[in-house]
Amino acid sequence: MDKKTILKIANLAKIEIDDSKANEIKTNLEKILNLVDEMNQVDTDNIEPMSHPLNLKQYLRDDEVTENNKRDLFQENNKNTADGYYKVPKIID
Amino acid sequence: MEYKTLTEIKEAIHSKKLSSCEITKYYLEKIKKYNNKINAFITILENQALDKAKKIDDEIVKGNIKNLSGIPIAQKDIFCTKGIKTTCGSKMLENFISPYDATVIEKLENAGTIMLGKTNMDEFAMGSSNETSHFGDVKNPWNTNYVPGGSSGGSAACVAAGMSPCSTGTDTGGSIRQPASLTGICGIKPTYGRVSRYGMIAFASSLDQAGVFTRTAEDCAMLLNEISGYDSKDSTSSNEPVPNYLEECRKKFKPVKIGLPKEFLDGLEDSVRKIFDDAVLILEKSGCRIKEISLKTSKLGVSAYQVVAPAECSSNLSRFDGVRFGHRAKDVSTIDELYKKSRSEGFGNEVKRRILVGTYALSAGYYDAYYIKAQKIRNVISQEFREAFDEVDLIIGPTTPDSAFKIGEKLDDPIAMYLSDVFTVSTNLAGLPAISIPMGLKNELPIGLQIIGNHFDESKILSLSHHYQQITDWHSMMPNMETL
Numbered sequence: 001m002d003k004k005t006i007l008k009i010a011n012l013a014k015i016e017i018d019d020s021k022a023n024e025i026k027t028n029l030e031k032i033l034n035l036v037d038e039m040n041q042v043d044t045d046n047i048e049p050m051s052h053p054l055n056l057k058q059y060l061r062d063d064e065v066t067e068n069n070k071r072d073l074f075q076e077n078n079k080n081t082a083d084g085y086y087k088v089p090k091i092i093d
Numbered sequence: 094m095e096y097k098t099l100t101e102i103k104e105a106i107h108s109k110k111l112s113s114c115e116i117t118k119y120y121l122e123k124i125k126k127y128n129n130k131i132n133a134f135i136t137i138l139e140n141q142a143l144d145k146a147k148k149i150d151d152e153i154v155k156g157n158i159k160n161l162s163g164i165p166i167a168q169k170d171i172f173c174t175k176g177i178k179t180t181c182g183s184k185m186l187e188n189f190i191s192p193y194d195a196t197v198i199e200k201l202e203n204a205g206t207i208m209l210g211k212t213n214m215d216e217f218a219m220g221s222s223n224e225t226s227h228f229g230d231v232k233n234p235w236n237t238n239y240v241p242g243g244s245s246g247g248s249a250a251c252v253a254a255g256m257s258p259c260s261t262g263t264d265t266g267g268s269i270r271q272p273a274s275l276t277g278i279c280g281i282k283p284t285y286g287r288v289s290r291y292g293m294i295a296f297a298s299s300l301d302q303a304g305v306f307t308r309t310a311e312d313c314a315m316l317l318n319e320i321s322g323y324d325s326k327d328s329t330s331s332n333e334p335v336p337n338y339l340e341e342c343r344k345k346f347k348p349v350k351i352g353l354p355k356e357f358l359d360g361l362e363d364s365v366r367k368i369f370d371d372a373v374l375i376l377e378k379s380g381c382r383i384k385e386i387s388l389k390t391s392k393l394g395v396s397a398y399q400v401v402a403p404a405e406c407s408s409n410l411s412r413f414d415g416v417r418f419g420h421r422a423k424d425v426s427t428i429d430e431l432y433k434k435s436r437s438e439g440f441g442n443e444v445k446r447r448i449l450v451g452t453y454a455l456s457a458g459y460y461d462a463y464y465i466k467a468q469k470i471r472n473v474i475s476q477e478f479r480e481a482f483d484e485v486d487l488i489i490g491p492t493t494p495d496s497a498f499k500i501g502e503k504l505d506d507p508i509a510m511y512l513s514d515v516f517t518v519s520t521n522l523a524g525l526p527a528i529s530i531p532m533g534l535k536n537e538l539p540i541g542l543q544i545i546g547n548h549f550d551e552s553k554i555l556s557l558s559h560h561y562q563q564i565t566d567w568h569s570m571m572p573n574m575e576t577l
Contacts, residue, residue, distance in 0.1 A: 006449075013407060013452040014414070014429070015445055016437040025449070031508050032450055036463065038396045039470050049468030050475060052299055053285045053524020054331070054548060061325050073192045077418040086416050091428050 001030055097569070099164055099258055099312040106153070106163045113153070113163030117146040117207050120165045123256045124209065130237060130577050133251035135170050135228045136178050136211040145207050152205075161319060162205035167260035169248045170211040171218055172198050172303075173292040181294045182214040182226040182244075185413050185420045185439035195292025196324045197261060197303050204319045209257050213247030216441045217410065218268055218296045220244050221513045224504050225443040232500070233276060235538050235572040239497040242272030242513075245306070249276040252306045254574055259307045259316060263293060265300045266398050267492075267517025270529035270543060273306060274492035277531045277539030277570055279558070280306045281313045284548050285524030286331035288317075289324030297405035298329070300398075300521040309568055310530060310558030314338035317551060333549050341552035346560040348380030349486040349553065354388040357490030357516055365540060368533035369491050372542050375565060376489075376557075386481050386488070390473045394519035395511055397474070400454050400467035401522070406444075407451030413439060446507065475523040482547040487557060490516055492529040492541035516543060526551045530558045531567040539570065 003022050006029070010017045017025060071084055080087040096102050096116065105111035121139055128134050142165070149163045173179050173191035175198075180186045194202070202208070215225040223231040223246025231246040233239040234254035241250040245262030249272035252260050262269040264282035273280025281304045288303040295301060305316040318339055323332035353373065358366065377383055415421040415435025422434030440448070454463035481488060494515060503510040520527045525548060529541035542561075546554040562568050 005453075009449055009453050009456065012456065013448050014411075014432040014436050015440070015448060016433045025446070028446060028507055029450060029453070032399055032446075032511075033453075035508055035511070036396050036399050036454075036467075039393055039400075039466050042390060042393065042470060042473060044466065044469035044473065047469040047472050049465050050472035051468055052329075053475070053522070058328055059323075059325070059332070060328075070192060074417075076192070077189055078421075080421065088416055089426055089428050089431055 001026060001033070096258065098308050099315055100309070102164055102258055103161070103315070107158065113146040113149040113207060114143065116163060117142050117165050117209070120209055120257055127254050127256055127574055127577070131232050131234055131250050131254055131256070132229050133212055133231055133247040133254065133256060134167070134210040135180055135182070135213050135247070138177065138208055138210050142207050142209050149205055149207065159205035161201065161315070164206050164259070165209050165257055166201060166206045167209050167212050167248060167251045167257040168198060169245050169261050169263060170214055171263050171294045172261060173294070174198055174208070174211065177211065179211070179294070180228070181218070182216040182228060183439065183441070183444070184227045187227065187420065189418055193292060196289035196326060197293065197320050200320050201261070212245070212251055212260060215244035215246065216444050217294065217406070218244040218263055218265055219406070219443050219447055221267065221271055221510050222498070222500070222503065223247065224500065225441055227441060230500055233497050233538070234574065234577070235277065235497070237577060238499055239538065240275070240500050242275035242497065244268040245272050248306050249273055249278060249280065252276070252278050252308065253572065255571060259305060259312060261303060262306055263301055263303050264521065265296050265402060266521050267514040269304045269306065270492050270517050270527060270541065271514060273529040274541030275497040275539065277567070278306055278308055279310055279313050279528065279530050279568065280304065281317065281528040281551070281554070282520070282526060283317060283321065283551055284331070284526040286329050287526070287549070287551070288320050289327040289330045291324055291326040295409040297402040298409060299405060300402060302521070309562055310528065310555050311339065311342060313528065314342045314555045336552050338552055338555055342555035342559040344556065346379070346556060348382070349557060350382045350384060350484070351376060352386040352481050352485035352488040353383055354386050354391065354488060354490060356388055356391055361491065362495060364535050365491055365495060368535060368540060369542070372532040372561070373489070375561065379560060379564065384485055386485065388477050388481060388519070390470065390477055391519040392515070393470055394474060394522055395515055397467040397470040397522060398514070398518040399450070399511060400463045401471065403447040403451030404454045404464050405451070407448045407455065410444070410448055471522045474519050478523045478525060486553055488545040490543050492516060492543040496535045496538035496540045520545050524548065526554060528554050528558055530561065531570065533567060534570070
């Protein structure tokens, strides 16, 4: 893992990394990846990946409206709204 | 007057020896007295708690009494509470007022509980010491130089210190059991899907599970009865029938076959080993058969967890972008800058670290090597547990490799911090239920006994725990709050 990779990952994650901290972050991530690499001790060629701890059935509800529009309530958490919209910096010229 | 258990409080309220207002005031006084030293609460709801207590008392007079009428509770600040600040321990949500209640909150409120406040926690539940909270460290009531564990550190510390008789928590890799162990109380993480995750701010969705902290196993059962069950708002919640856990754990004890994984004892420090051996002896004397078993891949649980949890968190936390709610950076000129600055200012170091690890593990070219590999390890670990449960009813071990560590001791060493969850993470990966109950003191600091069950075997876990607590007294220990 090099500094370039760290900066690329940070950009994908939309997190700013201070240039002076990049090396410290790199060291910590490498330590974590070394710990993670211990998984390679186990041969898993014939093992299925498991994404869910139980073989639960996915229940589907009837397609009926259960919640009313509460936009005004939700927007109380945000000062940057106008006419029901969220305000953001200009995206298209 | 000194109240310890929910069972005692419930009895006193039902027999009208005690009003809801009296018991609420009693705990609010304790919070006032100790919270500045322990920092267990982010928000204290004094007026709201007293108003609700008054309503409950009026209801009781009318003869309307519910299962948990008048019982005070502290809620982890990860659960959304309508009209109340819900911070998740983060600057990102410092001013977030939730527009709705989590299902767990709704159920407990409807059962008659009194919410005393919202408890401190590691930021977004990422941490094992409660040091990553934006709202300051929580101190261990047994010794304030030590951590209470995490991420549900505030919920554990407030019960241990007697500021609340019970609290809620969440457990993704040990965040209920590890702090329960380090503060000398009971903490149960039910089977994945047993309790609804609706309104519980997501960290790693395939591992997260809500649970509770109390002083006794009986009290855990009382609360689990109320919060368990299928919820149409959480598609991963289970519709497996919910037994009456309280009745089940009070039934006459039948000795069980207990597995003791040798990997849980490898390299265990002598004094911890001695405390654990004493607990095992007590169980043997009760007629339980102890069988040595092997969970050889469980030691890789931390490695697999450090891929699965960050990967899921990097995805879940992408919703915090500064646009609709949460922290929003000022003076930005582009949308990209708005995202980056809001996230970089709003998240703390540990959260950023995990988002980066997760993003890396999911990025093109690394997905198979990390994420798929971790999911395969997860399957191997689950298979080992399945095979173990063919032979034994329950599995035991120490909850944590050691008692509490000092504040600051592991903060700059993420690996050391992650390894404090070595005995707890594999049950999350396998979705199994487990409890931590106090089993002794090492240098005046508590340490817990972990009891792991098969899927939906909470009753067996609670029954053994209750039995242990009838013949031992560790659960009655309390730190001396006067000498803090």
